[in-house]
Amino acid sequence: MKADKKISHILTKYLRRQESVEERQALYKWYDELDHVHSDADTGSSQKRTKAKLWKEINPAPSVIKPLWYKFGAVAALLLIGYFGYTYFNARNSFSPMEAQEIAAITPGENKATITLADGKIIDLTDLDTDQSLTTGNGLFIKDASGRITYVNKTTTARPDKLNTLKTPKAGQYSIVLSDGTKVFLNAESSLSYPETFGNTDRIVMLQGEAYFEVTKDPQHRKFIVKTAKQTTEVLGTKFNINAYEDESVVKTTLAEGSIRVNPNNKNITPITLKPDEQTVLQANKILSQQVDASYAIGWTQGQFCFDGTNSEEVLRQIARWYDVEIEYANKNAITYSGKIPKNLSLDKLIKLLEYADINVQAVTNQQNKRKLIIN
Structure with missing residues (x-):
């Protein structure tokens, strides 16, 4: 974040034409390295498309006569907004593993x-x-x-x-x-x-x-x-x-x-x-x-998940509705399950039962408090 603030400061000076030679070089270097600032594949692709478009704007065809500073300055302002917009969006939407106490705090419906x-x-x-x-x-x-x-x-x-x-x-x-x-x-x-x-x-x-x-x-x-x-x-x-x-x-x-x-x-x-x-x-x-x-x-009306040769995806959809979580699959299996599970368990206890049934689960969340179970 310190680097982000530094770039923001340099861009502000650049738009006022108050930057030093060293600051201008740092700004150009930051721009050149923009492809590598995101680890997320989709965001990276979007950023590359944005960069390509911006580079075209910065380097217009020879027939278009406009000062490079003016072009780059306008684009830099847009780039700054876009860059920090991406950063903010990704920070809010990227998922990270939940702590044990967070999982235990998720109560059933x-x-x-x-x-x-x-x-x-x-x-x-x-x-x-x-x-x-x-x-x-x-x-x-x-x-x-x-x-x-x-x-x-x-x-x-x-x-x-x-x-x-x-x-x-x-x-x-x-x-x-x-x-x-x-x-x-x-x-x-x-x-x-x-x-x-x-x-x-x-x-x-x-x-x-x-x-x-x-x-x-x-x-x-x-x-x-x-x-x-x-x-x-x-x-x-x-x-x-x-x-x-x-x-x-x-x-x-x-x-x-x-x-x-x-x-x-x-x-x-x-x-x-x-x-x-x-x-x-x-x-x-x-x-x-x-x-x-x-x-x-009808077991659900009496406080039970009831499975009778139920495939794992249907099992997990029932769990997702009851605990208000999303399901994401890193790996799917074709196993079916039979048995009954109380619906009043906290999520951490339910996850332990799933793991006993060979369903490996990782609970993750993001800043918007969206909760997701990743099935490995």
Whole structure:
């Protein structure tokens, strides 16, 4: 940094034409060595392109008659801004290993979410007190002692067009009881859109991410329908889980109780009706069903990571969502994992478990407090 300040001082003098011969030579030398000031490959390439452009500006074609000092002075000012801009950017964005106590301080996710009301108002649910109620158009919701939100109808007038959206961040999850009594558990980095009150037609909700549903049987026999980007799931009264994260290559729908029908949006794919302990796996152009232990699919609602022949990349994506970290691969493996891990572990303890499973992890961070796990 002392060298940076010295160059800055010389450039300032240079622009005022007050530099000495020695200072001018030092400035030219600094310029010539500019290719070597960054170790980062991408930044180095950008710097070389910048230098080439600047050199062209400093050495114009013979037909362009302008004083070299004027040209170099203007370019030097731009170069100084660019150089220190790169330095500042890299310092903030470069990652360095985390200390053991820093890793231990990273706690797992917890109950946190927001609700966006039909009028666009956003409510942070952590700001609501226990037993506090909030009016929402035709209904109201109450936060109970467990932190769960329950919707209560204030009127018999149904407004299925008035949608609310429950959204969880990374390292967050939340549970909600809809106006028909259906319970929904929303996993990290997910969202559920639903009406304040259901109408006389089908009960329709929209899901992004992952959720577990315990659907209340309806006296009017209205279907409960969950729409995701790639499929529609129809039920009457049942318990099931849908994993439909955008960064997953497949959509998994797992039935715990009752019966559901999975309808892919691709009409060339035949719908499938599931029985308990069955799961559909929807890919781009096909769907298959398989026997599973449904408790593994819904284990996250009971505080566990549950893996049943799960590949390492999917394992790490689940961890990334729950601990709000990024994943970077220095090396990938094709190993699959089976077992259960408590979701309430601090990150350092989780890393130790991963290392026992032959997943070598280095935790790093930067000045913006972005946290990353590098998999070796």
